[in-house]
Amino acid sequence: MAITQFRYSRIPAEAEALRGEVRQFIDDNLSDYPPVLRAQSWMGFDAQFSRRLGARGWVGMALPRQYGGSDAGPFARYVVIEELLAAGAPVSAHWIADRQSGPLINRFGSEAQKDRYLPAICRGESYFCIGMSEPNSGSDLASIKTSAVRNETGWVLNGQKVWTTNAQHSHFMIALVRTGERNPKARHEGMSQFIIDLSLxxxxxxPIRDLTGGEHFNEVFLDNVQLDADALVGEEGRGWDQVTAELAFERSGPERFLSCMALLKTLIGELGRAPDALQSREIGRLTARLLTLRNMSLAVTAQLAAGEQPTWAASCVKDLGNLFEQEIPEVAQLLLECSPSQQGGTQHEQVLAYLTQMAPSFSLRGGTREILRGIIARGMGLR
Structure with a gap:
C-alpha cells in the first residue's frame, strides 16, 4: 500500500524553472519582512501582496485561462507555494480561494458560477473561507446540523459554523450543509455545498481570539439567510463526495509541514557554523524528516495531477507533517538556553514565542488527528 501511494515523483523541469523567478519576486517584495511576521506563514494576511501575486499570474494559476488562470499543472503551483511558504510570505488573503474554492468551483460549479467567481480569485481580489466544522461536530462532518431548505426564491439557510479560518476577511464562504433528512445508515447522504455571500x-x-492575540478562526452564525437558487455548487445531495475531493488538496500541500520554517531558520542562525554534537544531530534529524515529508507531498501531487483521489495518502502527509511542525518549537528550546519572548528579546525568541503558542492548532486545522488516523486505518484495511 505505502509503495503504491508514495512513489517518488520529481518536479518537471518546466515547473522547476519557475523557482528562480518566484525567489526574485520574494526578494523584491519582502526584503525587510521581519521573522516574527514570516512565522505566520500561510496565516499572514496582506491583501496588497495577494493582488501583486495575482498580477504575476500566481493565484489560481491551475485554473483555465478563460477564467483568468494559467492552465498550469499541479507541480508548477507546488513550486510557487513552496517558495512562498518557505519564505514566510503573507498569503492568507487568497490562500483558501486558490487552494480549494477555485478548483472546487471549476470542477463542480456551473458556467455562471465560474464566470462570476474565478476571475476575481485569479486576480487575488476575492477571498473565500470554508464552512465545514460545527459546534459538537468538530471534524465529524457527517454529524453537521446546519440546513438549507428550498423556498420559492432559492434556499433558506440556518445553522452555525465554527473554526472558520479568515471568515472575518472573506467575501464568500463555501459551506457544507444538510439539504436532506439524516439517515443513520447512510450518514454521508443528504449534504450539499453552497456559496454564501457573507454580506447577506x-x-x-x-472572531475567536487565539493564544497569540490573533484572530484567525471564527464562528459564523446563519439565521434565515436567503440564498439564490444558483448558490448551490454541483449536485444537490453530492456534497460529501465534493468535500472529499476538496480535502485532498487541503491536506497534502507543503503548508502541512512548513509552518515552522521561520523558527527553523532563526534556530540555525543562532546555532551558527559550529554547533555541538547534539545540535548537529537534531538539526540533521529535522532536515531528514522535512525532506521525507516533501517527497511524500510531491507523491500526492503526482496522484492529483493524474486525476486520482489520494485521500489516504493526503491524510498521512497532514498527520505526519503536523507532528513534525509541533516538534520544532520543542527541539528549539532543547538546543538553546533561551526563553520565548513576546515583548523584546531576540528575533529568534519572538518567533519561538509565537510558534510555541500556535503549534497546538496545527493538528486541528484541516481535520483533527483522530479523524485523519481513522481515514488512514481504513486506507490500510484496518477498519
Whole structure:
C-alpha cells in the first residue's frame, strides 16, 4: 500500500524553472519582512501582496485561462507555494480561494458560477473561507446540523459554523450543509455545498481570539439567510463526495509541514557554523524528516495531477507533517538556553514565542488527528 501511494515523483523541469523567478519576486517584495511576521506563514494576511501575486499570474494559476488562470499543472503551483511558504510570505488573503474554492468551483460549479467567481480569485481580489466544522461536530462532518431548505426564491439557510479560518476577511464562504433528512445508515447522504455571500442579511461573523492575540478562526452564525437558487455548487445531495475531493488538496500541500520554517531558520542562525554534537544531530534529524515529508507531498501531487483521489495518502502527509511542525518549537528550546519572548528579546525568541503558542492548532486545522488516523486505518484495511 505505502509503495503504491508514495512513489517518488520529481518536479518537471518546466515547473522547476519557475523557482528562480518566484525567489526574485520574494526578494523584491519582502526584503525587510521581519521573522516574527514570516512565522505566520500561510496565516499572514496582506491583501496588497495577494493582488501583486495575482498580477504575476500566481493565484489560481491551475485554473483555465478563460477564467483568468494559467492552465498550469499541479507541480508548477507546488513550486510557487513552496517558495512562498518557505519564505514566510503573507498569503492568507487568497490562500483558501486558490487552494480549494477555485478548483472546487471549476470542477463542480456551473458556467455562471465560474464566470462570476474565478476571475476575481485569479486576480487575488476575492477571498473565500470554508464552512465545514460545527459546534459538537468538530471534524465529524457527517454529524453537521446546519440546513438549507428550498423556498420559492432559492434556499433558506440556518445553522452555525465554527473554526472558520479568515471568515472575518472573506467575501464568500463555501459551506457544507444538510439539504436532506439524516439517515443513520447512510450518514454521508443528504449534504450539499453552497456559496454564501457573507454580506447577506442574517450572516454574523464572530472572531475567536487565539493564544497569540490573533484572530484567525471564527464562528459564523446563519439565521434565515436567503440564498439564490444558483448558490448551490454541483449536485444537490453530492456534497460529501465534493468535500472529499476538496480535502485532498487541503491536506497534502507543503503548508502541512512548513509552518515552522521561520523558527527553523532563526534556530540555525543562532546555532551558527559550529554547533555541538547534539545540535548537529537534531538539526540533521529535522532536515531528514522535512525532506521525507516533501517527497511524500510531491507523491500526492503526482496522484492529483493524474486525476486520482489520494485521500489516504493526503491524510498521512497532514498527520505526519503536523507532528513534525509541533516538534520544532520543542527541539528549539532543547538546543538553546533561551526563553520565548513576546515583548523584546531576540528575533529568534519572538518567533519561538509565537510558534510555541500556535503549534497546538496545527493538528486541528484541516481535520483533527483522530479523524485523519481513522481515514488512514481504513486506507490500510484496518477498519
Amino acid at each position: 442579511p442574517g450572516v454574523t461573523v464572530r
